[in-house]
Amino acid sequence: MKHALTPWIxxxxxxxxxMPWYMLEDGLWSFYxxxxxxxxxxxxxxxxLQATSYDRIWLLPLLLPLLLPLAALKLEKSDPRYxxxxxxxxxxxxxxxxxxxxxxxxxxxxxxSLESFAGPLEQNQYGMGYGALLxxxxxxxxxxxxxxxxxxLRGDVFITSAITAVIALVAxxxxxxxxxxxxxxxxxxxxxxxxxxxTDKFFDDNIWGLGCVAAQTSCGIAWNxxxxxxxxxxxxxxxxxxxxxxxxxxxxxxxxxxxxxxVLPIITPPFVIGLALILLFGRSGVVTQTFADLFxxxxxRWLYGMPGVLLxxxxxxxxxxxxxxxxxxxxxxxxxxxxxxxxxxxxxxxFVNVSFPLMKPGLANAFLLGFIESMADFGNPxxxxxxxxxxxxxxxxxxxxxxNDQGYxxxxxxxxxFFTLSAFFAQxxxxxxxSYTTVSGKAESGAHMGVNPMLRRLCYATAxxxxxxxxxxxxxxxxxxxxxxxxxxxxFTLQHYADAFAIEWGDHGLLWQGAAWxxxxxxxxxxxxxxxxxxxxxLLTAYLLVxxxxxxxxxxxxGTMLSFAIPGTVIGISYILAFNVPPLELTGTGVILVxxxxxxxxxxxxRGGIAAMSQLDKSLDEAxxxxxxxxxxxxxxxxxxxxxxxxxxxxxxxxxxxITSVSAVIFLVSADHNMATSYIIGLVENGEFGIAxxxxxxxxxxxxxxxxxxxxxxxxxxxxxxNRVTTESSPAPQFKEKQA
Numbered sequence: 193m194k195h196a197l198t199p200w201i202x203x204x205x206x207x208x209x210x211m212p213w214y215m216l217e218d219g220l221w222s223f224y225x226x227x228x229x230x231x232x233x234x235x236x237x238x239x240x241l242q243a244t245s246y247d248r249i250w251l252l253p254l255l256l257p258l259l260l261p262l263a264a265l266k267l268e269k270s271d272p273r274y275x276x277x278x279x280x281x282x283x284x285x286x287x288x289x290x291x292x293x294x295x296x297x298x299x300x301x302x303x304x305s306l307e308s309f310a311g312p313l314e315q316n317q318y319g320m321g322y323g324a325l326l327x328x329x330x331x332x333x334x335x336x337x338x339x340x341x342x343x344x345l346r347g348d349v350f351i352t353s354a355i356t357a358v359i360a361l362v363a364x365x366x367x368x369x370x371x372x373x374x375x376x377x378x379x380x381x382x383x384x385x386x387x388x389x390x391t392d393k394f395f396d397d398n399i400w401g402l403g404c405v406a407a408q409t410s411c412g413i414a415w416n417x418x419x420x421x422x423x424x425x426x427x428x429x430x431x432x433x434x435x436x437x438x439x440x441x442x443x444x445x446x447x448x449x450x451x452x453x454x455v456l457p458i459i460t461p462p463f464v465i466g467l468a469l470i471l472l473f474g475r476s477g478v479v480t481q482t483f484a485d486l487f488x489x490x491x492x493r494w495l496y497g498m499p500g501v502l503l504x505x506x507x508x509x510x511x512x513x514x515x516x517x518x519x520x521x522x523x524x525x526x527x528x529x530x531x532x533x534x535x536x537x538x539x540x541x542x543f544v545n546v547s548f549p550l551m552k553p554g555l556a557n558a559f560l561l562g563f564i565e566s567m568a569d570f571g572n573p574x575x576x577x578x579x580x581x582x583x584x585x586x587x588x589x590x591x592x593x594x595x596n597d598q599g600y601x602x603x604x605x606x607x608x609x610f611f612t613l614s615a616f617f618a619q620x621x622x623x624x625x626x627s628y629t630t631v632s633g634k635a636e637s638g639a640h641m642g643v644n645p646m647l648r649r650l651c652y653a654t655a656x657x658x659x660x661x662x663x664x665x666x667x668x669x670x671x672x673x674x675x676x677x678x679x680x681x682x683x684f685t686l687q688h689y690a691d692a693f694a695i696e697w698g699d700h701g702l703l704w705q706g707a708a709w710x711x712x713x714x715x716x717x718x719x720x721x722x723x724x725x726x727x728x729x730x731l732l733t734a735y736l737l738v739x740x741x742x743x744x745x746x747x748x749x750x751g752t753m754l755s756f757a758i759p760g761t762v763i764g765i766s767y768i769l770a771f772n773v774p775p776l777e778l779t780g781t782g783v784i785l786v787x788x789x790x791x792x793x794x795x796x797x798x799r800g801g802i803a804a805m806s807q808l809d810k811s812l813d814e815a816x817x818x819x820x821x822x823x824x825x826x827x828x829x830x831x832x833x834x835x836x837x838x839x840x841x842x843x844x845x846x847x848x849x850x851i852t853s854v855s856a857v858i859f860l861v862s863a864d865h866n867m868a869t870s871y872i873i874g875l876v877e878n879g880e881f882g883i884a885x886x887x888x889x890x891x892x893x894x895x896x897x898x899x900x901x902x903x904x905x906x907x908x909x910x911x912x913x914x915n916r917v918t919t920e921s922s923p924a925p926q927f928k929e930k931q932a
Contacts, residue, residue: 195339196337196349197261197278197334197439198265199266200261200329200330200333200334200337201262201330201680202826203260203326203329203330204258204329204330204331205258205325205482206326207322207324207325207327207329208323208326208327209256209321210257210323210325211321211322211323211326212321212322212700213251213320213321213322213323213324213822214317214318214319214320214321214324215318215319215320215321215649215777220512221315223384225675236281239337241677244515245679247355247793248315249315250292251292253288254285254288254289254690255329256284256286256354257280257281257282257288257331257334258285258330260277260278260280260281260334260761261277261278261281262588263633263690264277264281265276265279267493268829269341269507273336273883274338274341275339275341275342276338276340277338278334278335278337278339279334279335279339279342279796280338281334281335281338282331282332282334282335282336282338282795283335283580285327285328285330285331285585286328286331286332286335287330289320289324289327289328290775291373293320293324293698293775293776294774294775296313296316296774297316297317297359297773297774298317298774299316299317299894300312300313300315300316300506301313302774305734314447316748317774318774318777319347319774319775319776319777319778320445320772320774326773331355332353332357332360333353335352335356336349336352336353336356336357336379337349337352339352339356340352340353341832341843344419344742344796345740345742348822348823349825350822350823350824350827350858351448351659351736351740353726354732354735354736355740355748357671357743358733358736358748358752358843359748359751361791362712362751362752362754363905364776365755365790366751366754366755366791367751367792367805368770369763369766369767369770369771369797370754370755370758370763371763372769372770373598373601373602373605373765373766373767374602374605374606375597375602376598376602377389377390377393377599377602377603377605377606378390378600380599383927383931389599390620393599393600393603394603394607394841395604396411396465397412398413398586399412399413399414399604399607400412400414400415401415402415402477404481404532404618407499410579412582413581413582413586413604414583414611416566416580416581416582416583416613417497417566417583417608417614418580418611419498420498420501420502420505420566420582420631421563421567421611421615421785422563423567424488424505424509424561424562424563425503425559425562425563425915426507427502427510428505428506428509428510428512428513428557428562429511429513429517429558429559429562430654431506431510431514431654431655431658432510432511432512432513432514432516432558433517433521433555433558434453434650434651434654435450435510435514435518435519435655436514436518436520436653437521437643437647437651438450438651438652438655438656439451439518440518440521440522441521441641441642441643441928442643442648442651442652442654443586443642445625450655450659451518451902452660452896452899453634453659453663454510454514454659455661456629456662456666456892456896457507457509457510457890458508458510458512458848458849459509459660459665459850459851459852459892459895459896459899460509460669460891460892461571461852461854461869461872461888462871462887463571463575463854463876464669464885464888465504465508465572465665466504466571466574466575466576467575468571468665468666468668468669468784469495469500469504469507469576470495470575470576472664472665472668472910473494473500473503474495474496475492475493475495476491476604477495477505481494486644493578495576495580496576496577496578497577497578497579497580497665498580499776500577500578501573501575501576501577501580501582504572504575504576505565505566505569505572507661507662507665508565508569508572509561509562509565509566509569511659512565512796512845512924513558513559513560513561513562514560514711515796515799515800515837515840515844516554516557516558516561516799516803517551517554517555517558517803518841519554519800519803519804519835519836519837519838519841520551520553520554520555520803520804520807520839521551522549522837523804523837524551524807526549528547529542529546529547529641530641532545532546533579533641538644539641539643539647540586540644540646541643542641543643543644543647544565544921547641550807551624552622552623552809553802553803553806554803556557556619556622556623556803557619557800557802557803558614558803558815559619559798560615560619560799561795561799561919562614563612563615563837564615564753564756564795565696567572567583567584567608567609567611567612567759567829568584568608568756568758568759568760569582569584570584570585570588570759570760570761570854570855571854571855574588582603583604583607583608584759584761584855585757585794586604586609587601587604587605587759587761588759588761588763588855590604591761591765591804593820597663599651600778605758605759605762607706607866608758608759609754609758610617612753613750616750616753616816620746624638658865663864663866664893667832668894669885669888669889670887670889670892672881672882672887672889673688673882673885673888674687674688674887675882676879677882678882678885680883683813685882687882687888688882688885688886689886690704690706690885691706691707691883691886692707692708692883692886693708693712693886693890694706695708707869707888708868708881708883708890710866711866711867711868711871712868712890714865714866714867715850715851715867715868715869715891716851716894718782718850718867718895719789719790719847719848719850719851721786722785722786722789722790722793722846722847722850723843723846723847723850724843725786725790725795725840726789726790726794726797726846727797727839727842727843727846728791729794729797729840730793730795730796730797730798730800730842730846731797731798731801731832731835731838732803732827733752733794733797733798733870734747734797734798734799734800734802734805734838735801735805735831737749737802738801738805738806739805739813739831740803740844743775746873749798752794752795753795753798754796755791755792755794756792756793756794756795756796759855760792760853760854760855760856760857761855761856761859763767763788763792763855763856764788764855764856764857764858765859767779767787767788767856767859767860768859768860777831779860780862780864781862781865781866782864783862785857785860785861785865785867786858788856788860789846789849789850789853789862790846792849792853792856793846793848793849793850794844796841796842796845796846796849797838797841797842797845798845800837800838800841800842801835801838801842803838804834804835804837804838805831805835805838805930808831809835812828812834813831815830816830821863831908834903836906839906840903840906841904843902843906844898844899844902847895847898847902848895848898848899851868851869851891853867854869854870854873857870858870858873868887868891872884872888876889
């Protein structure tokens with residue numbers, strides 16, 4: 193509608209004429225205008241006019257695409273010129289902003305060829321600020337309205353705007369930074385493009401060697417990573433399903449406690465879990481020494497290598513599978529299971545032939561996420577890897593180690609992308625184009641079928657020992673904060689908590705005296721800001737992928753998974769390369785941390801939303817649209833309430849992952865925005881293990897409280913009048929044959 197275009201015209205005008213166009217040393221939150229290269233606070237000088245009055249005439253051409261939509265408002269929407277004007281305004285505005293932004297920087301022309309062609313440039317420009325942000329948003333909406341007017345996606349403005357917005361965000365904050373570092377894979381030592389620079393490194397024996405098969409040496413890092421990822425994905429998916437069945441399909445007494453316990457591993461920095469495993473199963477660990485004394489055997493070093501990394505990864509990533517699968521298992525319609533039992537099938541056959549096939553979208557997405565997480569994991573292989581080398585750690589050492597070979601790191605990143613892309617297409621091939629819809633608009637009051645005794649015992653035997661191991665590990669972590677020296681001197685003390693989180697009352701009020709408070713509040717605020725944005729972008733993307741059909745949808749889907757597939761080390765360095773110079777100068781600000789967390793963790797919301805939405809019948813959307821609701825209202829009032837498990841999964845994962853992220857954050861933190869994990873790493877490097885463990889314990893408690901709060905805030909999804917499970921002893925429903 194035309195009136196929906198008017199606010200975006202006003203927003204563009206405000207950004208161009210009033211708001212400051214550039215941001216400077218104070219980051220995005222600064223409110224400076226620029227005068228002759230120097231910032232000054234001004235209450236009267238519009239940003240763009242102040243800039244252009246000092247010869248920044250390259251911004252003046254943006255007036256044309258800002259004024260062009262005014263001409264479109266005078267036309268009927270059915271007039272072809274209406275769509276043509278808006279599309280032209282959007283493309284030309286965004287194109288010119290990108291062109292001038294990448295061409296002119298702090299030192300003038302960014303490229304020597306431009307300086308030789310146009311001559312020296314006396315003026316410069318900084319990174320884009322509020323004004324540029326508002327103008328870019330306006331141009332994007334002009335383009336979206338124009339495409340909708342052309343009939344794109346049946347003329348639905350909301351769907352068109354959502355797709356263009358997600359594409360723009362992914363292009364700027366995923367493809368742009370990643371391309372910066374991947375481009376170096378094809379550069380030789382002199383910085384020139386050369387195909388041999390890629391092939392020589394890609395086919396190196398260190399990557400593809402098979403020494404572990406023919407001799408007593410190690411295999412290449414590609415085979416190590418692939419074997420580890422496949423093993424981790426298989427085990428995490430199986431364990432996640434076992435936990436989901438115990439929680440939803442059995443009469444287990446402590447379901448709520450088990451549900452909370454399953455998410456504990458993702459609220460802990462990876463190196464802390466690795467350290468706890470070392471104290472339990474290492475050469476001098478409690479369990480290892482106990483077995484050595486009982487059986488008079490030499491303590492082994494089995495933990496340092498693939499077995500230890502696999503154990504730590506399964507412990508860390510099983511919660512992801514559980515969060516994805518819990519909603520899928522709950523979403524299987526009881527009426528289908530009752531229909532199977534009515535036809536004389538027992539519980540086992542009903543589960544194998546009816547329930548399990550309907551869980552395939554969740555199983556496939558859980559496996560894919562486990563595979564990608566294992567490939568990109570950095571903390572666990574770093575702590576427990578020993579001589580077992582994988583792609584993520586090799587990339588880290590290639591960048592920050594003595595070799596400092598960015599090209600080699602880029603080659604390894606491309607290889608990692610190849611593995612991820614292969615898993616992505618394998619998942620799509622396994623799912624095919626079958627329908628997995630189980631939630632329709634029909635009223636339903638049936639009870640979920642409980643699993644049969646054999647499957648119940650198998651789930652108990654799988655899930656409960658794993659839960660016990662989790663309790664032991666976290667008991668060790670909590671215990672470490674109250675002893676003098678974890679692993680050596682176990683005398684009781686509270687000094688670690690006092691050093692980190694001391695609070696005093698002074699003349700001016702409450703004083704946060706502890707050394708950890710600054711990084712703690714920074715971490716909580718940035719994580720709380722990133723979590724809802726991550727969930728919103730992820731679930732919106734899932735809705736577009738499941739409910740809409742458009743060209744290049746497969747490429748669109750893979751683009752949303754790209755940042756998740758690349759190690760955080762590569763993401764962190766690529767963000768520094770891309771956002772340290774104009775047109776986007778974000779390094780050193782809190783904004784770059786928020787953006788990194790959003791696009792690093794968004795794929796979990798996407799995969800969880802796809803798994804949950806695959807079970808929702810499209811007739812629900814159609815009924816809402818038939819009753820006069822638009823697509824936005826349908827998404828907000830019909831689809832979102834049925835996606836509560838996916839919303840919880842996205843919020844929980846993105847919040848705790850922002851707090852516990854290590855590999856990407858360590859390159860992006862600054863003195864003003866120090867995150868908890870980088871602060872803890874500094875404590876560990878200085879040998880202050882007690883304070884580090886105390887800090888981790890506090891973070892665990894805070895994240896547990898946040899998880900409970902998110903579950904309470906989002907609430908439970910209501911698919912039927914009563915959510916219940918039939919007892920294992922209750923007989924299957926039977927119907928007597930009608931006698932003639």
